[in-house]
Amino acid sequence: MNTHHVFEFNGATFWALAEGALWWPSQKLLCVSDLHLGKSDRIARRSGRMLPPYETEATLDRLGNLVSRLAPSTIICLGDSFDDLDAALGLSEEHKARITTLQAGRTWIWVEGNHDPGPIDIGGDHKAEVMVEGLTFRHIAAPYANAEVSGHYHPKCRLQTGSSRPAFLINDSRIVLPAFGTYTGGLRASDSALKTLMGPNATAILTGKKALAVPMAATT
Template structure:
């Protein structure tokens, strides 16, 4: 398993190439913005038909990360579903899949702006959660410290061998860490966007996802 290790607020963390965050000491795996059921929500609201495979693809990657890390705790950092109705539209197979992933471990749903947390599914439901030196919430808060959040779906570009590669990324500075979107059908906001530049301190890093996670100065 290829990872990029770093220390944040005194916690030794690993950025996985999939976009998940691993905290080995706590046995914790964190994923943000799964947006499960996005194809169903788009079809329901606009009639546009997308291949309905994103939920299975996302759950497959999540299952692989849980097995690879041996996580005893899984924290879904908001916008786990594309809207509340999408959570109710899961197939029986998908519900059983999530139930199987939850078995034998602590599972925490943090509420997002797209969903309040899938109350019909098992696990804990929190507005935010503090574990040791870290506070986990969906949207970054002003003046926070030791904060881990999601919401913005950050991505960044790297130029190599005459071509540009754009990937989802983690954004990291001394006070906050923003996770990339984990879901298969999620777009992204470039790190140069004013919303992200105003949040992240000078000297912030972007950790690009992919087969070999790579840290670069945050493109601004």
């Protein structure tokens, strides 16, 4: 099973993990985007619609499995880690303790997103963006950026077989990560916003049971 896809970017080797996280082996750096922790709570508060409140548990389980497997020195959460600030403040003590355990012994950076634009008192460092070895990590892609890793768009791709999966999008200048959170929708790679951002020669790496790299232009 192809649990990851290896690719070169900005002179370094990266793994696009089938789980939807980015691994930079030489830096022992794990990057995840758009966890949207507390989304069911936010939906209940704003609309009264009740969803099973398990998404935070499921997302932290998946993240914890990666941390156990890879033992990263640094974790970057690339914005929209919480569905809004009230969702962050409303996390249970159990979930706060799980995050604290994941943070122990490593550098943990919360990059600010449009859903969580301010500092959150749950450990780690809070940054608008962060640079590592010439690579900029930010939540929303900048139009003319180079050597950039971002999230925000929750990209998804559909193959001709009909299967649709969250996907990484990669071109010569940027990587856009899929959403890692359990209750997150997605924007089709064929959407004009992503086609304009990525250009005609981008690669999509579909997540799921295995990581599958295909030309972005071959997806819908």
